Amino acid sequence: MRIFIRVGIIGAFLLLMYLMISMSGSWRVKRSFPEGVTDQKVVSGKLDRIEQTLNKLAKLVEEYGQKKFTETDPLDVDQEKEEKQQKPVIPKLYPDSYLFTSWGDDLSQEEQKEAEALFHIYGYNAFLSNRIPLNRKLPDSRDSRCLVKNYPTDLPSIGVVLIFVNEALSIIKRAVESIITHTPRHLLKEIILVDDHSTYNDLGKPLDDYIDQINKERPGLVKKIWHLQQMGLSQSRITGWEHATADVVAILDAHIEATQGWAEPLLARIKADRTVVVSPVFDKVHFDDLHVERYIPSSHGFDWALWCMYESFSPDWLMMSDESQPGKSPSVMGIFAADRDFLGEIGGLDGGMTVYGGENVELGIRVWLCGGSVEIVPCSRIAHIERAHKPYAPDLDPAMRRNALRVSDIWLDEYKRNVFIAWNIPLQVGCSTSYSKVVDVAKAIVSAVKDPDVLGKTYVLVGPNRYILYDLVKYLYKVSRTIFVPYSLPRPLFHLAAIVLSSVPHDPWTTPDKVDRFHISDLKYPGLPGMEDLGITASTVEQRAIEVLRRHRRRHYRDPDLEEIKPPKTVTF
Structure with a gap:
């Protein structure tokens, strides 16, 4: 293939030279022909000379091509084959990996292993990133009109x-x-x-x-x-x-x-x-x-x-x-x-x-x-x-679903039903607030109670007011720590049952310690201040969050996202 390209270039060059000479000659002939010589004779003479020259050129090109083909082309072909044979063919260790779909053909097996491992960690080609300049030059993709804009100096x-x-x-x-x-x-x-x-x-x-x-x-x-x-x-x-x-x-x-x-x-x-x-x-x-x-x-x-x-x-x-x-x-x-x-x-x-x-x-x-x-x-x-995957969140749907419901509850009013439908969540007729938001507030309260540095901070829930965190934690802790456990028997009998159950080989469903901690009625709170007494007008979400916390305290195994509340050591009541 290379030979024909060379022959073509040489032929084109010779043809160009001939045309230039021919044009120069024709100019001279035109000026030197005597009177009486017709145009037909002139044209006929020119055509004869062109034909002779082209025959010579074709013969020259043919001889040159045959010479090069016999002397060089087999060597070039053999050299290319030899280069391919000498270059080792490295198999792709990860043919199904997105990373190696269009990249990495020249990597050794060790380099492939390193690149694939980094790809799983980061979601992009960190192997390549570690090898290219930190200050690499990127193409300017701006519109040409952006380049002539002038911006204020201040x-x-x-x-x-x-x-x-x-x-x-x-x-x-x-x-x-x-x-x-x-x-x-x-x-x-x-x-x-x-x-x-x-x-x-x-x-x-x-x-x-x-x-x-x-x-x-x-x-x-x-x-x-x-x-x-x-x-x-x-x-x-x-x-x-x-x-x-x-x-x-x-x-x-x-x-x-x-x-x-x-x-x-x-x-x-x-x-x-x-x-x-x-x-x-x-x-x-x-x-x-x-x-x-x-x-x-x-x-x-x-x-x-x-x-x-x-x-x-x-x-x-x-x-x-x-x-x-x-x-x-x-x-x-x-x-x-x-x-x-x-x-x-x-x-x-x-x-x-x-x-x-x-x-x-x-x-x-x-x-x-x-x-x-x-x-x-x-x-x-x-x-x-744009990562191929996000290593910190392999499945984005749970977090995205929760965040979408939060946004819809806060901002979208009557249009939030469209978000519920998009996430295939049944609509709750007559329910002004989604359960996910209540759980979210309950989680926030749990985190607040467990925070050892709550004194003097201001904590924002979803209601219309900002609450002094110390007062809010003090109230909510008193509410949530008095758990209602619907034991139908008096406490001494349950205490005795717990002692008996503790002696069996399997894990007991209750222990004396649990009875001591859980056998309390929260039907009444004598002397307990309400949120109104603290100057707080609770929203529906916060009131329901308190109910979630109460249910969690007596059925925490059903709600693993909420940890059991323990008061911080720095807060005393």
Whole structure:
């Protein structure tokens, strides 16, 4: 094949030379022919010469091709075969793995094992991430009109919050490097890393050493906050927002890469309207080979199950035919920037959301109903890794279902029935509050009672008021600790039965200790202050939460999510 290409090139070159000579000759002939020579004779002569020249050229090309074919082509073919034979064929150890569908053909077996193990841990190609530069250059996917925009010189400062749990260290470093590189120095006030209780060793001292290295050049730029227990996506964002001091807080995932000019368009929109919450356009970083795919700007919508989804912008935006213009959006996909004070004015984020899912929809609904708006800014681009799976939550449905029901109960009023239908939950006629929300409040009360640092804090439940936690815990503990156990016999007889049962080989269903603790009637509470006495008007949810706690105390084996309440040592009654 190579021989024919060479012959073709040589032939084309010779033909080009001939045409140039022929044109030059024809010009000379035209000027030198004597009068009386007809055009037909001239043309006939030219054609004869062209035919002779082409015959010579064809013969020359044929001889050259035969020579090369006999001398070179067999060697080239043999060389290619030899190279293929010499190169070892490494079998794929994981042919069904998503990681090796289109990547990893040249890896040794040991490298395949390492890459697959890291893929299961992180959900993306950490093996490759550890081997590519931290400051790699990404393609500029912005619209050309974005490149000529001018932004105000007095933009607000920005603090970037990166949240993560058990993230690959190289991924975190690349996110930090990209933010520092692509954010103007005078605008970037801080980078806050919120670690939601990671357990991997390289996120301890190695990450701390990396932070210290950056802070030597730019003192105080990077901060790290570590949760003492895993608190979930929403609470991690709240932690970052609470520790931020810049005018604008941008809350991002840690598996991102900022691109050139990502910050200025967001800050300009917030400077123009402090009540707007803005989101960049996400470009997709593929989880296997980490290449970047450009995404077109779209709004961030959601269905009735409150799963996020991309939707087209409004017809008005489409009629502008200008991809550099911001577009309104019902919600955000989880990465956003907002005026730090405005976010506090609308109540921040919902810390009651667990694990993952629904928190971004909740924020969008909250912003719109509290007088703000949400916009997607196409001139701001963030490259975001889309994991193949989320290692911290293999099954997202339980957490998402719970969070969706919470959002519907708080914000959607009569439309929450649509959320129930989307999750295939039977509608409860005449029930003003879903059971899941009652259990959620009960869990919050359990956690509050077990908290050793409750004194002087203010605790927010779902009712209209804020409660002093000490008074609330004191009341709820007194209610929940007096458990009603419907024993039909007097206590001494049950005590004797418990002693007899303790002597049998199998586990007894009751013991003398349980009788002493549980044989109490809560039909009456003499002298017990009510919530009204504490200046608290309890909502239906909180009253039902107390009932849940009472049922839990006498049937705790049926509700494993609620732990048995024990008073903290620092609280006395």
